[in-house]
Amino acid sequence: MAQALHDAETAASFDPDEVEQITRAAWHYYNDGLTQNEIADVLGVSRIKISRLLEKGRQTGLIELRINAPHAGCLTLQKQLITAFGLVDARVVPSANNLPVVPRIGRAAASFLMQKLEPNDLLAIGWGETVATALRYAAPVFPQNNISLVSLTGGVSAYVGTTGLHGPQSNAHLIPTPLRVSSQELAQMLRVEPYVRYVLDMAATARMALVGVGVVSNAATLVRYGYCTSTELEVFARRGAVGDILGYFYDAQGEIIDFDIHRHVVAIGVEDLRRIPNRAAAAAGLQKVDAILGLLRGRLANILITDQATAEELLRRGN
Amino acid sequence: MAQALHDAETAASFDPDEVEQITRAAWHYYNDGLTQNEIADVLGVSRIKISRLLEKGRQTGLIELRINAPHAGCLTLQKQLITAFGLVDARVVPSANNLPVVPRIGRAAASFLMQKLEPNDLLAIGWGETVATALRYAAPVFPQNNISLVSLTGGVSAYVGTTGLHGPQSNAHLIPTPLRVSSQELAQMLRVEPYVRYVLDMAATARMALVGVGVVSNAATLVRYGYCTSTELEVFARRGAVGDILGYFYDAQGEIIDFDIHRHVVAIGVEDLRRIPNRAAAAAGLQKVDAILGLLRGRLANILITDQATAEELLRRGN
DNA sequence: TCATCTATTGATCATTTGAACATATTACGG
DNA sequence: CCGTAATATGTTCAAATGATCAATAGATGA
Known part of the structure; x- marks a missing residue:
């Protein structure tokens, strides 16, 4: 799948x-x-x-280019985001109308990680395109600093595989299951599988997590990769879901809604996630504003990496 | 002067x-x-x-280019330097025979500083060409992270002036005297001048210092800039001096030798210098090997930024 | 006010660079 | 052992870049 x-x-x-x-x-x-x-x-x-x-x-990423002066306008936005939503940190990349968003945010996230991660750190990663892109840029550097990866959910091995983070020297602990399975029972069985259990426990000890933000629409990556149907999402939306994180759907206030699908997901629990001190969400695009707002209100993430346009809209609508 | x-x-x-x-x-x-x-x-x-x-x-330096994998050969050298001399850290830049040394080491030092300094840090700087070059690259970034500068000696204002670190936003506390003055009495008077006193005290509290290493030869920067005569240096050399730091001459074991000139110098005392936890020396060139060896043996510096050829020679001759 | 000097901007051109294509070399399966 | 594919290396050429020089605007001082 x-x-x-x-x-x-x-x-x-x-x-x-x-x-x-x-x-x-x-x-x-x-x-x-x-x-x-x-x-x-x-x-x-x-x-x-x-x-x-x-x-x-x-x-x-072996050669990294760092811009040492935050873009003035964006620096302001960063500070505003931090205070408005009580964040730990924020990154805002300048807008560029007709350039694809994902790689830009991905690079920014990679840059953020390279700046913040210290040698021997453990980085927990969620599911999503932006996370995948960020890893693609940042991962090659990890072996150098002995940084380990651990997945917060199933289904990430597919794209970690493309980062070259394999082989003996790498240190990636990935949950070897899909993100979502077909039944509650199977999910439960997988969760108690020793290795899965082990990885989930390890993930809970990470100091830094990088997650993506899912929207509730046909364009959702979850739909495109077959983990959800559009029909399901319509139902979720009608019941107040504005976004998902690690496969858990939440409402505008960031409260996880009680859906069946959540019991089909092989992932760390939301409570455990919230215990990770640095939870960075990388997401941009006006269609994601609602999802991001919920995420921040519910403190599901306390670090945001986004772009100028999205940041402005968040501030306009937020709080 | x-x-x-x-x-x-x-x-x-x-x-x-x-x-x-x-x-x-x-x-x-x-x-x-x-x-x-x-x-x-x-x-x-x-x-x-x-x-x-x-x-x-x-x-x-607004745009900084970082190479994330230490050069393999040099990484080894770095580790060897650290263990051989009990250093806190080391940087070794790849050798390039016919390129000027000072800018290369200066850039490496700047890169090191940008990596190690944290927001609101205080950086103490010594006197010398390499330090000047490093500052030229690193200084423009300092206001961004609110990093302050303090001089360890007189005579630095001349080259800090070229780094653009002036104006209201900058935070540079420089000793407004020459490095060396003509008499012991004058030096003493200057040292107790309130502002000079203030800067010296502040320098003693820095967490990181960057200093150059002087050789005892006609080629010494001290001679070229008129602080010493070749004749003086010959005398110093005959009495065992192998190098100088902040204007203090030391022997092959890094012991400061008792010279008159040391009482003519307006600078922080060696004991205070040694109390700064991170003392980075930036120097390269085979003619400096003796001076660097003494410096490291006497623990006048505990971080070294140098080039491959120098590092190899240090290891061959050292310990 | 004018002249002069300096700093900034613009145009031209040689150099540098990366993309597209072509070739050699190696790995692999029959 | 051969043929095929995959990979790495070399060649050519157009695009991109930075240096040099010329022109213009702005500042300075008599």
Whole structure:
């Protein structure tokens, strides 16, 4: 079910030799200001190879570009979000009307993680496209700092697989089940499976979580990947659901509504989630404003990564 | 005396409008992958302007490029340095034979500072070319995180002036005297001047210090800027001096030697310096190996930022 | 007020760069 | 052992970029 959430175009390489080459090239290129040709001479390879090494470095997050001055307008928005919703932190990326939202937010989330995570930290991840994108950018760096991953729900292995976070050196503990299964009984059985239990317990100890926010509409990722039908969502919406987190639907105040589907979900409980001290939600888009508002009101997340337009709308409608 | 340590070519601008423009441009360029032309259209300015904004952003450190995987060979060296000399941390930049050393080490030091300093921190700075370069790169970012600067010695104002760290928003407390004055009496009078006293006391409370390492040879920066004569240095060398820190000369074991000049220096005392928990020395070059060895043996610094060749030589000769 | 000087902006062009294509090399299944 | 596919490397070329020079606006001082 929904196996190939993302095609594996970006399977990152961890060949130490290549990492060394990339680093060396990057150093010369960005710090020393050499041209690709000069680096090629120094390292004794062809120019195009340098070009490709640099490209790969940027893709994988090995080379990270940090903008040290928060965009003035957005800095204000960040502060406003923090105070208006009592957040721990917030990131607002400048708006860009006709650029796809997910990669932009994903990058911002990756950047946030790289800034906040400390060596040996444990990062818990939820389900969703934005989370997947963020991981794609941030994950290659994790082995360096010995950062471990743990999933908050089933169904994430599909897209973690595309981040290159496999192999002996990686440290990813993923719940090996779908997000939702067909019956309450099966879900319960899976939850008490030793390894599943183990991962869920570990997830509850994470210091930082990154989750996505689901909307209640046909466009929901849950629908697109077959975990829900549009019909179900219509019912949920009629009963007051505005969004979902980890497969749990909540109302405008962020209260989890009692739906059957919640007992079909293989995921950490909401109470446990709330005990994770840093819960970052990455989401943007005007269609998500209601969902985000509920999320923040219910303190299901206390960190928000979004874009300018969404932030403005949140502030207009919020509180 | 030695006023223009560096020409003011890089006087950074803090026009908030420009910072915003740079940020916006950088975001589109590096995160969204737009071309300069496209950004020019979006922001409504000429393409060449975007090019210049980006250039300025990189120069001033507003746009920071971080390489997330330590160079493999150098990572080893870093670890070896840390264990061999009992350091708190170390940075080793890859060697590049015919590139000037100072800017490379300076950038590495700036990068180190930006990584380690936390908002509202106080950074103490010593005297020297490398420190000046590091500041040039790192300083523009400080107002953002409300990082304050304090000088450990006199004579730094000359080069801090070139970092744009002036004006109301900046927070730089500099000792308004030369590094060395002509008599013991004058030095003593200056040290008890209220403002000088105040700055020295404040410096002693810093959590992080960045200092340079002076060699005992004609090439010493102290000589070039007129604080010492070659003749003096010859005498010092004959009496066992291998290097200087903040104007204090020490022997191969890092013991401060008792010289008259030390009483002519307006600087924090060595004991107070040693009480600063993180003392980073930035220096590279084979001619500095003896000086660095002494420095580390005497624990005058417990963090070292250097290059590959120097690190290897240190390890060969050290301990 | 004018002249001069400086700083900013704009245009041109050589260099640098990445994308598209072509080729070689290696891995793999029959 | 061969053929096929997948991967890596090399070549060519158009796009993108930054340096240089010219022009303009703005500041400074007599």
